[in-house]
Amino acid sequence: xxxxxxxxxxxxxxxxxxxxxxxxxxxxxxxxxxxxxxxxxxxxxxxxxxxxxxxxxxxxxxxxxxxxxxxxxxxxxxxxxxxxxxxxxxxxxxxxxxxxxxxxxxxxxxxxxxxxxxxxxxxxxxxxxxxxxxxxxxxxxxxxxxxxxxxxxxxxxxxxxxxxxxxxxxxxxxxxxxxxxxxxxxxxxxxxxxxxxxxxxxxxxxxxxxxxxxxxxxxxxxxxxxxxxxxxxxxxxxxxxxxxxxxxxxxxxxxxxxxxxxxxxxxxxxxxxxxxxxxxxxxxxxxxxxxxxxxxxxxxxxxxxxxxx
Amino acid sequence: xxxxxxxxxxxxxxxxxxxxxxxxxxxxxxxxxxxxxxxxxxxxxxxxxxxxxxxxxxxxxxxxxxxxxxxxxxxxxxxxxxxxxxxxxxxxxxxxxxxxxxxxxxxxxxxxxxxxxxxxxxxxxxxxxxxxxxxxxxxxxxxxxxxxxxxxxxxxxxxxxxxxxxxxxxxxxxxxxxxxxxxxxxxxxxxxxxxxxxxxxxxxxxxxxxxxxxxxxxxxxxxxxxxxxxxxxxxxxxxxxxxxxxxxxxxxxxxxxxxxxxxxxxxxxxxxxxxxxxxxxxxxxxxxxxxxxxxxxxxxxxxxxxxxx
DNA sequence: TTGAACAATTTGTCTAGGACAAAAGTATGA
DNA sequence: TCATACTTTTGTCCTAGACAAATTGTTCAA
Numbered sequence: 001x002x003x004x005x006x007x008x009x010x011x012x013x014x015x016x017x018x019x020x021x022x023x024x025x026x027x028x029x030x031x032x033x034x035x036x037x038x039x040x041x042x043x044x045x046x047x048x049x050x051x052x053x054x055x056x057x058x059x060x061x062x063x064x065x066x067x068x069x070x071x072x073x074x075x076x077x078x079x080x081x082x083x084x085x086x087x088x089x090x091x092x093x094x095x096x097x098x099x100x101x102x103x104x105x106x107x108x109x110x111x112x113x114x115x116x117x118x119x120x121x122x123x124x125x126x127x128x129x130x131x132x133x134x135x136x137x138x139x140x141x142x143x144x145x146x147x148x149x150x151x152x153x154x155x156x157x158x159x160x161x162x163x164x165x166x167x168x169x170x171x172x173x174x175x176x177x178x179x180x181x182x183x184x185x186x187x188x189x190x191x192x193x194x195x196x197x198x199x200x201x202x203x204x205x206x207x208x209x210x211x212x213x214x215x216x217x218x219x220x221x222x223x224x225x226x227x228x229x230x231x232x233x234x235x236x237x238x239x240x241x242x243x244x245x246x247x248x249x250x251x252x253x254x255x256x257x258x259x260x261x262x263x264x265x266x267x268x269x270x271x272x273x274x275x276x277x278x279x280x281x282x283x284x285x286x287x288x289x290x291x292x293x294x295x296x297x298x299x300x301x302x303x304x305x306x307x308x309x
Numbered sequence: 310x311x312x313x314x315x316x317x318x319x320x321x322x323x324x325x326x327x328x329x330x331x332x333x334x335x336x337x338x339x340x341x342x343x344x345x346x347x348x349x350x351x352x353x354x355x356x357x358x359x360x361x362x363x364x365x366x367x368x369x370x371x372x373x374x375x376x377x378x379x380x381x382x383x384x385x386x387x388x389x390x391x392x393x394x395x396x397x398x399x400x401x402x403x404x405x406x407x408x409x410x411x412x413x414x415x416x417x418x419x420x421x422x423x424x425x426x427x428x429x430x431x432x433x434x435x436x437x438x439x440x441x442x443x444x445x446x447x448x449x450x451x452x453x454x455x456x457x458x459x460x461x462x463x464x465x466x467x468x469x470x471x472x473x474x475x476x477x478x479x480x481x482x483x484x485x486x487x488x489x490x491x492x493x494x495x496x497x498x499x500x501x502x503x504x505x506x507x508x509x510x511x512x513x514x515x516x517x518x519x520x521x522x523x524x525x526x527x528x529x530x531x532x533x534x535x536x537x538x539x540x541x542x543x544x545x546x547x548x549x550x551x552x553x554x555x556x557x558x559x560x561x562x563x564x565x566x567x568x569x570x571x572x573x574x575x576x577x578x579x580x581x582x583x584x585x586x587x588x589x590x591x592x593x594x595x596x597x598x599x600x601x602x603x604x605x606x607x608x609x610x611x612x613x614x615x616x617x618x
Numbered sequence: 619t620t621g622a623a624c625a626a627t628t629t630g631t632c633t634a635g636g637a638c639a640a641a642a643g644t645a646t647g648a
Numbered sequence: 649t650c651a652t653a654c655t656t657t658t659g660t661c662c663t664a665g666a667c668a669a670a671t672t673g674t675t676c677a678a
Binding site for chain 3: 029031032035036039050051052075076077
Binding site for chain 1: 422424425428429432465466467468470471473474477478479481482483484485486489491499501502505523525526527528531532533534535536538539542543560563564567
């Protein structure tokens with residue numbers, strides 16, 4: 001593994017990077033980088049004495065901008081040729097701003113790196129409103145607006161990380177201090193492989209746990225095979241999954257029908273999250289939860305139909 | 310990205326996996342998998358109708374065993390030809406099984422799917438011993454033994470998920486209820502991209518937070534660029550990273566030297582986790598934490614040298 | 619206008635061996 | 649015993665072609 005981190009040759013940082021380093025710092029795979037070079041002519045790195053690619057820092061910067069735009073729905077072919085300045089203006093012009101002032105103050109604290117202030121503010125809200133209302137009125141909308149701000153490039157990656165981490169910490173703390181319950185139903189929460197977003201299942205776990213359901217979280221990325229095994233092992237009544245908007249639609253539909261097929265029929269399958277396919281398509285034998293505040297009613301409905309066990 | 314999860318052809322779980330899936334779950338790169346096939350004849354996957362590699366679950370199992378042995382110093386050429394049974398005896402001679410009875414009882418509860426019992430038992434230990442001792446005497450060794458049991462195939466994937474989730478919940482709850490502190494140093498905790506294991510940084514966060522340090526966690530998978538930005542934005546004194554054994558050594562070394570170069574010199578870089586390269590190699594300008602119980606001393610040392618700021 | 623069905627395009631990941639540097643193992647000499 | 653040079657092993661990078669999944673564009677019916 002060659003380390004191609006040549007010292008700066010002039011005052012500007014002209015550090016050079018191997019394709020492996022670029023893969024790491026841009027999130028684009030080596031295959032993708034090579035095929036872009038072939039097709040679009042960008043990036044066209046220099047070569048070292050052995051013919052291996054050597055990328056300049058400002059090319060990496062541009063790759064990062066492109067990646068951000070792609071995550072927002074732009075297509076590579078349309079934007080790879082644009083100069084970096086145009087890309088930057090593109091990132092700044094998207095999404096309208098109607099964030100309520102209460103939430104805006106929290107977002108400002110996040111952007112201002114006032115982590116302690118943000119944390120105490122959130123904790124205060126949780127105590128004041130109670131877990132249920134805190135999630136429905138604060139966390140869920142805040143998630144949305146942080147997402148919008150991120151799309152517009154107003155929030156840095158690390159700021160988004162701090163936010164996610166903080167919400168997780170608060171919710172998990174709250175979940176952990178809920179009174180242990182063995183009351184039905186037993187709900188298994190998780191996501192499919194390649195779905196990293198854990199806030200969705202965490203919010204649902206908190207909501208259900210608050211109403212006395214027996215929640216068991218598997219965290220993220222559980223293979224279908226192991227979801228089935230876990231449902232049997234824990235004698236779950238419900239399996240709950242969450243999908244963010246970025247999850248590939250084909251995998252979602254295939255995975256859900258496979259899971260439905262392999263799960264015992266008596267086990268309910270609840271699916272939620274921001275994925276667009278959930279509201280459009282229709283798969284037999286599963287319950288789609290489009291809004292968080294439906295969760296409580298769903299639980300009640302389950303208990304009503306299973307009262308006489 | 311084609312998902313090749315063909316339905317089971319008989320009752321035993323014969324789920325098939327693409328090379329990309331194997332890369333993720335074994336920690337061996339696609340290039341490595343192909344070159345092993347060429348050189349050693351293992352693994353020799355089937356091909357689908359388009360000539361693409363399709364791996365069997367038990368081959369992946371064997372790859373995991375091999376990876377573990379390589380991490381312990383064995384060389385691929387010597388062991389890839391051995392049958393899985395021989396590999397297993399080899400691994401068992403490494404991590405000999407001396408699980409203390411107290412921990413074994415917890416592992417048994419995990420394997421018996423007695424989630425509520427496991428949770429209350431752990432919570433009880435945490436209250437009895439205090440956060441510090443709970444982590445050092447229970448969580449850390451339990452992690453190790455759960456890992457060993459998982460390697461030996463004694464624990465299912467979903468059981469490991471439940472375990473990780475439960476520990477996270479407990480520790481996050483504890484961290485959240487620590488008194489907020491603005492006292493120096495400000496420590497930034499995270500992992501590199503492709504490193505998903507979050508328990509390491511969480512344990513460190515709990516230990517440091519308990520001693521009054523101002524911890525800010527970025528969660529997992531922060532690109533180098535954003536670690537640097539976060540360190541500047543939060544005016545961090547220390548950046549702490551964790552690497553599990555499966556992380557590619559090349560990326561680790563490259564990434565660390567790049568990070569060290571781009572981080573302001575006054576920022577300390579602490580690195581820990583189970584990765585073997587950490588104990589073998591030596592990179593200038595960073596502190597390697599091989600054991601969790603060194604963390605406290607490290608913090609004291611930092612405060613001693615930075616007392617007169 | 620909406621929606622379904624089909625065709626065209628875009629785009630990421632996979633393929634094959636060949637090549638070669640970094641790491642590890644081995645031999646030689648101070 | 650330790651440093652230096654040689655040999656083998658091993659992982660990463662190379663090229664250029666192929667193709668499926670996802671997206672976009674088009675057509676036609678309700």
